[in-house]
Amino acid sequence: MPPTGETRALLSFVAGLSWHDLDDEVRHAACRHLLDTVGVMVAGCAGDVAARLDGVLAAVRPAGAVPVPGRTRRVDALDAAHLGGTGAHGIELDDGYRQGSVHPGVAVVPALLVQAHGRQVSGVRLLEALVAGYETVTAVARTCHPDLRQRGFHPTGCVGPLGAAMAVGRLAGLDEAGLGHALGLAASGAGGLFAFLGGGGDVKRLHAGHAAREGLIATLLAAGGVGGPPDVLEAADGFFQAFAFGRDARAPRLTLPPAAPFGITDCYIKPYACCRHIQPAVEALMGLVAEHGLNADIVEAIEVETYAIAAKHGDTGWSDFASAQLSFPFIMALGLARGAITLSDFTPQVRQSPALAAIGARVSVRVDPDLDRLYPDFRPARVTVRALGGTFVREAKEALGSRLVPFDDAGLHGKFRSLVAPVLGTEAAERLLAELLAVEESADVSSLLELAALPADAVQ
Numbered sequence: 001m002p003p004t005g006e007t008r009a010l011l012s013f014v015a016g017l018s019w020h021d022l023d024d025e026v027r028h029a030a031c032r033h034l035l036d037t038v039g040v041m042v043a044g045c046a047g048d049v050a051a052r053l054d055g056v057l058a059a060v061r062p063a064g065a066v067p068v069p070g071r072t073r074r075v076d077a078l079d080a081a082h083l084g085g086t087g088a089h090g091i092e093l094d095d096g097y098r099q100g101s102v103h104p105g106v107a108v109v110p111a112l113l114v115q116a117h118g119r120q121v122s123g124v125r126l127l128e129a130l131v132a133g134y135e136t137v138t139a140v141a142r143t144c145h146p147d148l149r150q151r152g153f154h155p156t157g158c159v160g161p162l163g164a165a166m167a168v169g170r171l172a173g174l175d176e177a178g179l180g181h182a183l184g185l186a187a188s189g190a191g192g193l194f195a196f197l198g199g200g201g202d203v204k205r206l207h208a209g210h211a212a213r214e215g216l217i218a219t220l221l222a223a224g225g226v227g228g229p230p231d232v233l234e235a236a237d238g239f240f241q242a243f244a245f246g247r248d249a250r251a252p253r254l255t256l257p258p259a260a261p262f263g264i265t266d267c268y269i270k271p272y273a274c275c276r277h278i279q280p281a282v283e284a285l286m287g288l289v290a291e292h293g294l295n296a297d298i299v300e301a302i303e304v305e306t307y308a309i310a311a312k313h314g315d316t317g318w319s320d321f322a323s324a325q326l327s328f329p330f331i332m333a334l335g336l337a338r339g340a341i342t343l344s345d346f347t348p349q350v351r352q353s354p355a356l357a358a359i360g361a362r363v364s365v366r367v368d369p370d371l372d373r374l375y376p377d378f379r380p381a382r383v384t385v386r387a388l389g390g391t392f393v394r395e396a397k398e399a400l401g402s403r404l405v406p407f408d409d410a411g412l413h414g415k416f417r418s419l420v421a422p423v424l425g426t427e428a429a430e431r432l433l434a435e436l437l438a439v440e441e442s443a444d445v446s447s448l449l450e451l452a453a454l455p456a457d458a459v460q
Contacts, residue, residue, distance in 0.1 A: 006254040007183065007233040010136060013256045014166045015176040017135075019128040022262075027440070029264045030127045032412060033095055033134070035436040036269050037105035038069065038113075040094045042432075042452050043343075043419035045087030046070035046460075048321065049205045053086050066117055067453035070423045072460045077114050080449070081164075081216045084110025086209030089156070091343060092325040093419070094208075096276050097267045098402070099376045100141025100159070101149050101309065104267060106208035107160030108133035108167045111216040115168045117449045123442035125171060131264060133167025135256065138263025140233070143254045144244035145376060149194065149309060151243065157192020157207030158243050164215020165222075172219060182219040184228020187239045189214035197312060201322025269401040269412060272341035275326045277310035279399035281381035282335040288385050288392045289336060296359055302332055303384040305368035307375035314365030321346050329360035378404075424454065 019027070044050060045068055054071060057079050064076035068083045075083065088094050088106040095105045108130060116126055141148070141159045148155055165186035169179045192207035222228065232238045233254065245251035272279055281304050288294060304314070310328075318324035324346050325331075333356040334345050350356065371380040378397040385392045401407040407415075413433065420429040432451045439445060454460060 005231050005234055007180070007231045007235075009256060010139065010166075010233065010254065011176050011179050011183065014132045014136065014170055014179055017128060017132050017170070019124045019131070022131065025265050026131065026262045027127070029262075029267070030131050030134075031436075031440060032269065032409070033105055033264060033267060034109060034127065034130060034439065035416060035433075036095055036412060037088055037109040038432070038436060038448070038452055039416035039419045040091065040105075041069040041084055041088040041110065042423050043070065043093070044090035045083060046423045047087065047090045049090045049202050050083055050087035053206070053209070054083055057082070066114060067449040069449065069452035070454065072454045072456055072458050074456060078213050078217055080114045080117075081111045081212040082209040084113065084209070085160075085212030086205050089208030090205045092273050092275060093270050093415075095267050095269050097138045097141060097263055098276075098379055099263075099266070100138055100145045100155055101376070102137055102141035102155035102159050103208065104134045104137040104160070104163055104264075106156065107164045107211035107215060108137065110209075110212040111164040112167050112171060113449050114216060115171050115219075116446055119446050121171065121445055123439040123445050126445050127440060129167045129171040131262070132170045133163040134264040134267065135262060136166040137163035138267070139254055139256050139260070140239075142263065143252055144240065146309065147244040152194055153243055154192035154194045154204065154207050157211055158190045160208065160211025161186040161190050161214040161218065162239075164212050165218045168216055168219040169222065172223060174219065174223060178222050180230060181222035181226065181228040184230065184232040185218035185221055185226065186215050186228075187232040188228070189218060190239070190243070196322070197316050197326060199317070199320075199323060201320060201326060204322060204326075266403050268399070268403075269407045269415075271400050271407055271411065271415065273325060273343050273346070274331045274341050275313060276399065277306075277313055277379070278326075278328055278331045280379050280396035281306060281310075281328070281383050282331050282341065283399050284381055284383040284394040284396040285332055285335045285385065286339055288383065288394050289339060292390075292392055294336070294385060294387055294392070296337055296355065298388040299336060299359070299385055300362065300388070301386040302336065302359075302363045303386070304328065304332065304363065304365040304381060305371060305384075306365065306381040307372040307379070308367045309375065310379070310381070311365050311367045318351050318360070321351075324351050328365045329363040330356065332363045333357075333359035424452075
């Protein structure tokens with residue numbers, strides 16, 4: 001008899017998922033998102049926020065045996081998930097899911113790799129668990145969107161622990177009852193506020209680390225016999241009520257494959273180091289610049305019309321690295337002045353540029369009701385540039401890296417190399433890339449974290 005409740009339906013789906021029953025599109029997407037997230041983890045964990053978190057943890061907790069991508073120090077399992085998730089979300093290059101405004105990889109992949117470390121785990125088992133985690137995140141986030149975000153919560157911090165728990169629980173071999181306890185525990189560890197748009201953007205990165213760690217510990221506790229609340233998604237005072245719908249009986253129902261397409265096939269991969277909500281607009285601007293030879297000397301105004309959630313980034317400043325990656329005026333200024341958005345564009349010297357500040361002052365962002373109605377089916381933006389010699393307009397429904405505007409495998413591999421080689425070196429980056437490209441055929445992926453980390457005796 002099929003499960004009747006939404007929580008039970010999710011648990012049944014996770015427990016019954018089989019890699020060999022998945023079609024080629026789902027399998028290919030799983031391999032791509034694993035590769036992409038590992039690359040972003042290496043670069044992000046070598047970055048500033050993860051380094052500061054590592055320093056704080058080192059001051060209060062002993063070292064362990066689990067490697068961290070892009071770092072030298074070995075830590076315990078929970079700290080490895082915490083650091084991995086924080087680093088993966090630390091440079092705004094991680095994957096995401098438009099229909100839920102959520103980042104699945106930063107929660108699921110770090111927790112999974114920690115669980116696989118030192119164990120005899122095949123690539124198929126790892127990928128199978130990864131799909132279970134992604135589908136949990138995408139299905140729950142899709143159901144709650146946009147209510148969860150409009151209540152002030154960060155979907156990655158709230159939904160991410162559920163996906164991490166289901167992925168790790170599946171890899172750990174928990175039965176359906178055990179998965180239910182893990183989900184109940186993870187739901188009580190969910191959280192994260194979107195207040196960082198007003199400043200303090202570093203906390204956004206920490207939300208992803210929190211999600212990976214909470215999902216992992218929830219599963220470890222469930223395996224150790226600790227019980228979690230049953231039917232935690234739809235129960236009174238449960239996840240849906242608390243984070244999205246209150247007691248509204250008209251709340252949408254959770255849908256899963258085959259009733260809904262696999263969410264992982266509609267997750268995007270980022271080519272630019274900035275908030276995804278801004279990317280369609282900045283791509284439209286860069287297209288106008290290339291087509292009409294525009295430059296800062298002749299541009300008088302840049303007017304952006306977009307959907308409401310994106311427009312919330314219209315007043316975000318750029319005094320710090322994290323906020324700058326979320327700032328519509330700063331990103332549009334980069335698009336006009338530099339024609340690209342790279343990690344090197346967020347240094348203090350660039351952020352403090354008077355020329356970029358002058359361009360940013362010419363940027364205005366407003367909600368267009370017609371475009372707002374298209375979200376989340378699309379991520380639309382209309383950019384109008386008023387310049388000496390004319391007015392130029394371009395619209396975009398989506399950005400590069402989406403299903404509508406694909407980022408091909410060659411581009412993905414180039415992104416991976418550009419992120420990993422500066423941290424690990426070219427030879428080590430190529431070795432890690434080769435392992436990830438062959439992951440489906442691997443009999444043992446337990447060494448992935450070792451390959452992604454710096455040697456313990458390296459200088460960092």
